[in-house]
Amino acid sequence: MKFDLRASAKEKLLLVAHRGTWTGNIPCNTIAAYEAALRQGADMIEIDLDYTADGKLIVFHPGMERALLGFSENLTRCPWELVKQLRYVNIDDVPTQFGINTLDEVLEQFKGRCYINIDKFWEKPKEISEVIRRHGMTDQILGKTSVKEKYLDIVEAYCADIPYMAIVSNEEEIAIARSRKINYVGTEVLFKEDSSPLCSPEFIERQHKDGLLVWCNSIVYNYRKVLAGGHSDDRAFLGDPEGSWGWIADRGFDVMQTDHVLESALFLEKTGRRLRK
Secondary structure, eight states, X not given: OOOOHHHHHHXXXXXXXXXXXXXXXXXXXXXXXXXXXXXXXXXXXXXEEEEOTTOOEEEOOTTOHHHHHOOOSOGGGSOHHHHTTOOXXXXXXXXXXXXXXBHXXXXXXXXXXXXXXXXXXXXXXXXXXXXXXHTTOGGGEEEEEESOHHHHHHHHHHOTTSOXXXXXXXXXXXXXXXXXXXXXXXXXXXXXXXXXXXXXXXXXXXXXXXXXXXXXXXXXXXXXXXXXXXXXXXXXXXXXXXXXXIHHHHHTOSEEEESOHHXXXXXXXXXXXXXXX
């Protein structure tokens, strides 16, 4: 499979599985969750990166030890020999059979199969980029950061050739990021209201004319911090998929990150919005 985000987005609205598809006994950020996401129609999986005290790169959301593992210690203070024995707990706080995967394991499992967005790669950029290159997957990876000079310096220094998107709240930040010597393929926009220029059809059309993609989030990470003007997965599940996934598709966004891949994929396909004409 050849990986080219721009070409893929011309064919269909790309769906990103936020931490995979996790429900019931299958925890997030595990190979099982990512496999489930691909079966449900995801084009990209989003993975969180962390590391152990002895430098092992692991797929885990930093700071979620108590919630996801029932473990009180920070994994960055623990050796890999201990971490690999831990097991995720399910929604009932009961241990599952699933342990923490290494970055190597996840990349090898999904090499040649889907796009992969590595979140929080700026914590260990040199080490992470070396792993990506060792697996020969630079075209399959997408990096994203907010527009801070320290993060852009990292991208430029360690992964300038890897596809990259800036996470922005205004157009000025796009100009800053695009001025750097990096492989800028698009922008993740954050907006609280529909009146924001970042979600206007005119803005999206300008980005497309520049050969850039625009990423929108239907996920709800914190309901107090609106990511996409309320056009969320919650809104879809509470009876208004047209005002959520439909609105995002109709605006012309190229990439949508969701916690509900199957339901959004089925809705978009049923309403004729998944494939680009």
